[in-house]
Amino acid sequence: MLQFDEYKVKLNNLKPSLDGLSQALDLPAAERELDMLESESAAPGFWDDLEKSQKVTRRMRQLQNKLEAQRKRESQWDDLMTLCEMGNEEEDESLVPEVEEGFAKLEAEMEEARLSTLLTGEYDNSNAILTIHAGAGGTEAQDWAQMLYRMYTRWTERHDLTYQVVDYQDGDEAGIKSATIMIQGENAYGYLKGENGVHRLVRVSPFDANARRQTSFAAVEILPEIPDDVEVDIRPEDIEMQVFRSSGAGGQHINKTSSAVRLIHKPTGHKPTGIVVSSQQERSQVQNRETCMRMLRSKLVELQMEAHAEKISDLKGVQLKIEWGSQIRSYVFMPYQLVKDNRTAYETSNVNGVMDGDLDGFINAYLTAAATGNWATK
Structure with a gap:
């Protein structure tokens, strides 16, 4: 036949x-x-x-x-x-x-x-720590941050990976101010490392009574979970620990307890690193502290790697400043529909598919460009 x-x-x-x-x-x-x-x-x-x-x-x-x-x-x-x-x-x-x-x-x-086969970085096979921060713009930006949160959790589910909510800060009226999730599974960091950067949204705001077009930004940070056998110098006296009550979306995302932990890295005799990590996922203060320590280790390793220029591209790919206006990708809902990555020039008009977690085209384009050095922007 x-x-x-x-x-x-x-x-x-x-x-x-x-x-x-x-x-x-x-x-x-x-x-x-x-x-x-x-x-x-x-x-x-x-x-x-x-x-x-x-x-x-x-x-x-x-x-x-x-x-x-x-x-x-x-x-x-x-x-x-x-x-x-x-x-x-x-x-x-x-x-x-x-x-x-x-x-x-x-x-x-x-x-x-x-x-x-394109994942050859030192930590590419590690779990990924993904953090989303809403940019300036109040409710509109916080809603955009939550849309990105949903996009990445849908991508995780599509690939049979698992994720744990580590930290989740509700927005003032809608959306989220920030969220951190641990994505667990082989090569999670390697696949997602190209998502690190500023993401820009253009749409007619549902929060604007005059239905005007708005531009919003959110920053996505991707770090590998550093294996325990990697030595990281963290002295107890360099850590300030704060305990606070968990706050989530009506208990939907995390447990509301008084055992949430925030760690602030303040190295004695050294320039402050500005690193602050927090965890609300566990009921136990001890467990939340352990989660924070894993995140702190990852951030400190990132700083160490950035101190060696030859390893920067391995950790974060093409370096763009994390500031509004230097976005890596634009998501346009109006007046037309298009998602375009500024670094690889990969684009698609299937906005709904992307927001539902279909990121494989962007990931493929990023990893291919990283392997060949064929970037749309330098």
């Missing part, structure tokens, strides 16, 4: 790219490393050093997932080819939707794997 023959051609055209993924992902090296780590984990006394053993087992899981994902993609290809041959032999049109769906899924998974 013609439909099955067409998909056999598509599958055969896809096969070189599928085979090339093994080389691009350097799977032979992953197998060798996994064998070495498995031998190490089987050695006597492996669990004597708990911190080291946990690091090894984490790495083993990552390698196992990487190898298994490619085996699964190869198996999907074989299954689809078998379905096409079976459909031809039996002239069974009922198999066509299954072939169509399976092919689309395989293409999407291959594209995601291809993107992962």
Whole structure:
């Protein structure tokens, strides 16, 4: 049947790219490393050093997932080819939707794997700490910040990652003043690091009785969660701890307790870093403090990396000042619909899709530009 023959051609055209993924992902090296780590984990006394053993087992899981994902993609290809041959032999049109769906899924998974080959930064496989700050403009800007919050949580759900609300500050009338979420999953930071910067919205404000067009800004900060084995010098005397009552959207986002924690970094004898972190996600003050310490570690590592010019691009990509007017991306709702990234020139008119978490086009364009150095702006 013609439909099955067409998909056999598509599958055969896809096969070189599928085979090339093994080389691009350097799977032979992953197998060798996994064998070495498995031998190490089987050695006597492996669990004597708990911190080291946990690091090894984490790495083993990552390698196992990487190898298994490619085996699964190869198996999907074989299954689809078998379905096409079976459909031809039996002239069974009922198999066509299954072939169509399976092919689309395989293409999407291959594209995601291809993107992962571009993640070569030191912390790209880490969890991501994402913070959104509303810019000047009151309710309009705070509403925009909440729209971005929804966009990123939808993106997280689309990719089967998980997130925890760490801090959530309601706006005065609507929206949010700021929010911090921990996005957990392999390569979360690597995929999202390009979102760091100022995001600009142009629309007719629903808060303006005269229905005038408004421009709003919000700043998005992306940091990797730094592994525990990375040494960061934080002296107890350099930290001021404040305890306050949690405040969220009617208890929808966080627990309202009196155990929320804010840490202010004030290094003795050094220039203040200006770092302030807070956590409201846990009922326990101790747990909130631990979360704050993880965030503080990440911010201090960011400062250390910025002190070394050769590592700046690894952490934040193209450097643009976080100030109003230096936006990385514009979202235009009126008088036309367009979302455009200023750094890569990637754009789409599907505004609703973007706001519902469809960011893969922007992420793909950013990672490709970062790998090739082909930026629209320098």
